[in-house]
Amino acid sequence: xxxxxxxxxxxxxxxxxxxxxxxxxxxxxxxxxxxxxxxxxxxxxxxxxxxxxxxxxxxxxxxxxxxxxxxxxxxxxxxxxxxxxxxxxxxxxxxxxxxxxxxxxxxxxxxxxxxxxxxxxxxxxxxxxxxxxxxxxxxxxxxxxxxxxxxxxxxxxxxxxxxxxxxxxxxxxxxxxxxxxxxxxxxxxxxxxxxxxxxxxxxxxxxxxxxxxxxxxxxxxxxxxxxxxxxxxxxxxxxxxxxxxxxxxxxxxxxxxxxxxxxxxxxxxxxxxxxxxxxx
Amino acid sequence: xxxxxxxxxxxxxxxxxxxxxxxxxxxxxxxxxxxxxxxxxxxxxxxxxxxxxxxxxxxxxxxxxxxxxxxxxxxxxxxxxxxxxxxxxxxxxxxxxxxxxxxxxxxxxxxxxxxxxxxxxxxxxxxxxxxxxxxxxxxxxxxxxxxxxxxxxxxxxxxxxxxxxxxxxxxxxxxxxxxxxxxxxxxxxxxxxxxxxxxxxxxxxxxxxxxxxxxxxxxxxxxxxxxxxxxxxxxxxxxxxxxxxxxxxxxxxxxxxxxxxxxxxxxxxxxxxxxxxxxxxxxxxxxxxxxxxxxxxxxxxxxxxxxxxxxxxxxxxxxxxxxxxxxxxxxxxxxxxxxxxxxxxxxxxxxxxxxxxxx
Amino acid sequence: xxxxxxxxxxxxxxxxxxxxxxxxxxxxxxxxxxxxxxxxxxxxxxxxxxxxxxxxxxxxxxxxxxxxxxxxxxxxxxxxxxxxxxxxxxxxxxxxxxxxxxxxxxxxxxxxxxxxxxxxxxxxxxxxxxxxxxxxxxxxxxxxxxxxxxxxxxxxxxxxxxxxxxxxxxxxxxxxxxxxxxxxxxxxxxxxxxxxxxxxxxxxxxxxxxxxxxxxxx
Numbered sequence: 001x002x003x004x005x006x007x008x009x010x011x012x013x014x015x016x017x018x019x020x021x022x023x024x025x026x027x028x029x030x031x032x033x034x035x036x037x038x039x040x041x042x043x044x045x046x047x048x049x050x051x052x053x054x055x056x057x058x059x060x061x062x063x064x065x066x067x068x069x070x071x072x073x074x075x076x077x078x079x080x081x082x083x084x085x086x087x088x089x090x091x092x093x094x095x096x097x098x099x100x101x102x103x104x105x106x107x108x109x110x111x112x113x114x115x116x117x118x119x120x121x122x123x124x125x126x127x128x129x130x131x132x133x134x135x136x137x138x139x140x141x142x143x144x145x146x147x148x149x150x151x152x153x154x155x156x157x158x159x160x161x162x163x164x165x166x167x168x169x170x171x172x173x174x175x176x177x178x179x180x181x182x183x184x185x186x187x188x189x190x191x192x193x194x195x196x197x198x199x200x201x202x203x204x205x206x207x208x209x210x211x212x213x214x215x216x217x218x219x220x221x222x223x224x225x226x227x228x229x230x231x232x233x234x235x236x237x238x239x240x241x242x243x244x245x246x247x248x249x250x251x252x253x254x255x256x257x258x259x260x261x262x263x264x265x266x267x268x269x270x271x272x273x274x275x276x277x278x279x280x
Numbered sequence: 281x282x283x284x285x286x287x288x289x290x291x292x293x294x295x296x297x298x299x300x301x302x303x304x305x306x307x308x309x310x311x312x313x314x315x316x317x318x319x320x321x322x323x324x325x326x327x328x329x330x331x332x333x334x335x336x337x338x339x340x341x342x343x344x345x346x347x348x349x350x351x352x353x354x355x356x357x358x359x360x361x362x363x364x365x366x367x368x369x370x371x372x373x374x375x376x377x378x379x380x381x382x383x384x385x386x387x388x389x390x391x392x393x394x395x396x397x398x399x400x401x402x403x404x405x406x407x408x409x410x411x412x413x414x415x416x417x418x419x420x421x422x423x424x425x426x427x428x429x430x431x432x433x434x435x436x437x438x439x440x441x442x443x444x445x446x447x448x449x450x451x452x453x454x455x456x457x458x459x460x461x462x463x464x465x466x467x468x469x470x471x472x473x474x475x476x477x478x479x480x481x482x483x484x485x486x487x488x489x490x491x492x493x494x495x496x497x498x499x500x501x502x503x504x505x506x507x508x509x510x511x512x513x514x515x516x517x518x519x520x521x522x523x524x525x526x527x528x529x530x531x532x533x534x535x536x537x538x539x540x541x542x543x544x545x546x547x548x549x550x551x552x553x554x555x556x557x558x559x560x561x562x563x564x565x566x567x568x569x570x571x572x573x574x575x576x577x578x579x580x581x582x583x584x585x586x587x588x589x590x591x592x593x594x595x596x597x598x599x600x601x602x603x604x605x606x607x608x609x610x611x612x613x614x615x616x617x618x619x620x621x622x623x624x625x626x627x628x629x630x631x632x633x634x635x636x637x638x639x
Numbered sequence: 640x641x642x643x644x645x646x647x648x649x650x651x652x653x654x655x656x657x658x659x660x661x662x663x664x665x666x667x668x669x670x671x672x673x674x675x676x677x678x679x680x681x682x683x684x685x686x687x688x689x690x691x692x693x694x695x696x697x698x699x700x701x702x703x704x705x706x707x708x709x710x711x712x713x714x715x716x717x718x719x720x721x722x723x724x725x726x727x728x729x730x731x732x733x734x735x736x737x738x739x740x741x742x743x744x745x746x747x748x749x750x751x752x753x754x755x756x757x758x759x760x761x762x763x764x765x766x767x768x769x770x771x772x773x774x775x776x777x778x779x780x781x782x783x784x785x786x787x788x789x790x791x792x793x794x795x796x797x798x799x800x801x802x803x804x805x806x807x808x809x810x811x812x813x814x815x816x817x818x819x820x821x822x823x824x825x826x827x828x829x830x831x832x833x834x835x836x837x838x839x840x841x842x843x844x845x846x847x848x849x850x851x852x853x854x855x856x857x
Contacts, residue, residue, distance in 0.1 A: 067825030144808055146824050173808035175820040176801070184805045187713055187723045207713075338758050356762040362753035364760075365777050374773060378766035426763060 029239045031058040032077035034148055035177050038062040040197045040268055042259050050246050056239050064147030072097055075231040079240040083148035083222045099226040103247045104256050104269040108152055108220050109199055110212035112191035120211040126218050127160040134168045139190035141181050142166060144173030153193050182206055195220055197268040248273050285349060286430050286462050287312040287335055292344035294334050305330045307488035310481060317456060317463040319473040321509055322483035328466040329434050335464055336432045352429030359434040361419035363407030371407045371418055375426045393425035396455050413444045424455055433465040437472055449475055470511045482506050500628050504552055507630060512554040514598045520549045528624050537573040537594035541627035552630040559626035560600040562589060563619045570621045577616045593620055652836055655813040658726050659793050662733035666741045666789050674745025679757060695739025704799030707732040724805040732799040737789035744788060748781025783852045787845050794841055
């Protein structure tokens with residue numbers, strides 16, 4: 001019934017319009033996060049601890065990373081959790097955000113049907129895998145929603161000298177969240193780029209396998225980004241700083257390191273500040 | 281079934297069950313013949329509508345059968361005809377659906393039918409905007425447009441005012457005689473029944489109790505209940521006496537009140553004496569033919585057209601009608617003593633068989 | 640993200656109609672006869688059947704989507720047909736949503752007719768199929784309500800078509816799922832543009848149907 005629950009929450013989530021200009025309560029922190037972090041259940045575990053420690057209740061708006069960065073740019077968020085390094089760096093460079101700290105990572109996988117018609121298992125690199133999929137006109141489900149995962153797809157396609165909007169006959173753009181996109185890929189027996197966390201949650205149900213090897217270009221780094229305090233009320237800027245520090249706290253970092261072990265038999269994320277080694 | 285019989289019913293039993301209870305209609309024998317108008321009379325709830333609906337094939341007999349020898353359509357006009365969406369003409373044209381008729385034939389029949397009931401000027405009006413009387417005329421127009429062999433009518437005058445009833449009944453009578461359609465009509469209005477019927481069938485408590493030619497039923501009802509239904513309202517108890525006046529027997533009410541009538545009942549038979557109001561004559565002074573004794577005027581009701589007079593006669597009230605504004609009607613006063621008379625041919629006797637028939 | 644071209648808007652709108660109109664047609668083709676059959680008769684089990692239909696009229700589309708999803712998914716009873724995430728699946732879900740609406744409104748319209756209506760027409764010797772035609776003509780206002788309600792229900796529905804259609808670009812992306820997607824992507828201007836098209840579509844269709852109905856009135 002776990003799958004049923006996941007599916008229900010996905011449907012419910014997509015049915016509710018995420019409203020980007022909602023007004024937070026006085027004592028709140030408006031946290032705009034990428035959907036994969038919310039859907040993994042990590043926030044549900046960490047936020048109560050944050051509230052216990054600081055008395056601040058974080059309001060979570062889950063959208064694609066592209067939308068999250070745009071909300072940050074427009075001052076419609078206090079703090080962001082995203083996984084789109086290029087966009088994040090640009091946001092900081094533009095001055096709209098003051099601090100970008102990578103705090104955990106996992107990796108993307110290229111998944112597909114076990115029979116692997118395009119030969120992704122034999123690919124020398126993720127870009128090569130994409131090229132093989134395109135060359136054999138195999139079916140591929142693209143997120144197509146300007147999310148962090150979609151941006152990574154585009155990066156891999158560019159690296160493989162392919163049209164970033166696909167263009168081969170089997171290329172499908174779902175415009176949907178990770179969970180539903182995986183569901184579609186499973187149903188249609190296609191390849192797909194997914195973060196490992198969501199993939200593990202759906203693995204049994206969709207009967208796809210991880211076909212890619214770990215590679216630098218599949219690294220998936222999540223950063224916490226503080227918005228320019230000039231755009232926020234001082235008290236909110238302060239809370240955002242508190243939240244950033246909270247995520248880097250060794251105790252919380254250890255908790256991140258353990259998260260997912262119970263359910264999937266392995267951790268979903270690797271914290272970046274346990275060995276005091278900020279990356280990317 | 282004779283050659284001229286279009287519908288016939290034999291040993292019929294119809295049982296209806298609804299939330300309000302059960303109802304049972306029985307009719308041993310009933311026929312509707314070509315070119316005749318049969319009026320079905322009876323008190324409320326006596327089964328008139330059920331009978332006519334059974335004739336129309338809308339109720340399924342539990343026992344017995346309804347046979348039809350009609351070569352043309354058998355149709356029915358309901359007590360509350362609901363108009364269909366659309367124009368008056370459309371409502372008539374509906375009757376032609378599924379029938380092979382040329383366009384000109386259809387138009388001609390629609391016009392004819394609407395003219396027959398004087399609503400041709402409303403042809404393009406929306407049927408939903410018609411008055412109750414106009415709706416009734418529309419329903420009849422539609423039925424006649426079908427050129428039916430048999431027309432079944434359930435209370436065709438219900439809900440109309442007196443003028444409306446009078447006008448419509450005349451138009452209906454003309455339509456019936458023009459087309460020669462056989463009609464079976466339910467009504468509880470005696471005046472319409474007299475105007476329109478060739479034969480009358482009487483229902484009481486779900487049972488067909490008397491069928492016959494109109495005047496036979498009106499003047500010779502076979503039971504007290506039927507007498508009341510057919511308007512023989514002057515009913516007085518008496519005993520067939522020993523005296524005879526030629527062919528006539530003398531029925532005694534008391535010592536001073538006797539009525540002569542031809543009868544086969546033997547002396548000593550207790551009977552109801554029935555005289556229809558229109559057959560009871562009223563006079564002051566002498567020279568009356570067929571006198572039945574004197575009475576005192578107790579009630580005078582003048583509606584401008586007729587005068588209804590109630591007379592105390594042998595302890596019972598007898599009723600008769602005079603034409604307003606003429607002769608006796610102008611001078612009659614309450615308390616006046618009047619002489620009553622009745623043609624022996626119009627005096628009807630109903631034997632008293634059981635206590636249940638006591639008045 | 641660049642605003643979508645006019646061509647894309649036209650394409651999404653066209654696909655929306657290509658999905659909704661067949662769904663509407665199927666719902667009417669199935670629902671009207673059922674509504675007329677149930678509305679004009681008294682039979683044992685009618686009351687529970689009608690209350691079932693009334694429940695169906697209020698069924699949350701997202702639940703309908705879930706049920707259709709489980710019926711069509713790869714391991715579901717009809718998985719071998721490979722219909723999930725296809726326009727056919729969307730039509731199916733929309734039919735399930737619209738059918739109770741059509742049946743419920745139709746049977747209410749039939750039930751509002753005079754008790755003797757059918758008998759009155761029958762005694763005129765009108766053959767059965769013409770009686771049916773007259774009945775439909777008689778309750779056409781109610782049927783129009785059924786059409787508009789059903790169309791409104793399926794045209795504006797998002798949960799079910801998202802669940803079984805998947806919002807695939809060029810295949811199952813319709814106005815509602817596209818609006819949802821662009822909203823979540825933060826492309827609110829595009830979402831608003833699509834929403835205007837959706838509302839406009841609804842207005843045009845309802846207006847057309849009402850005009851047809853008015854012209855049929857004598």
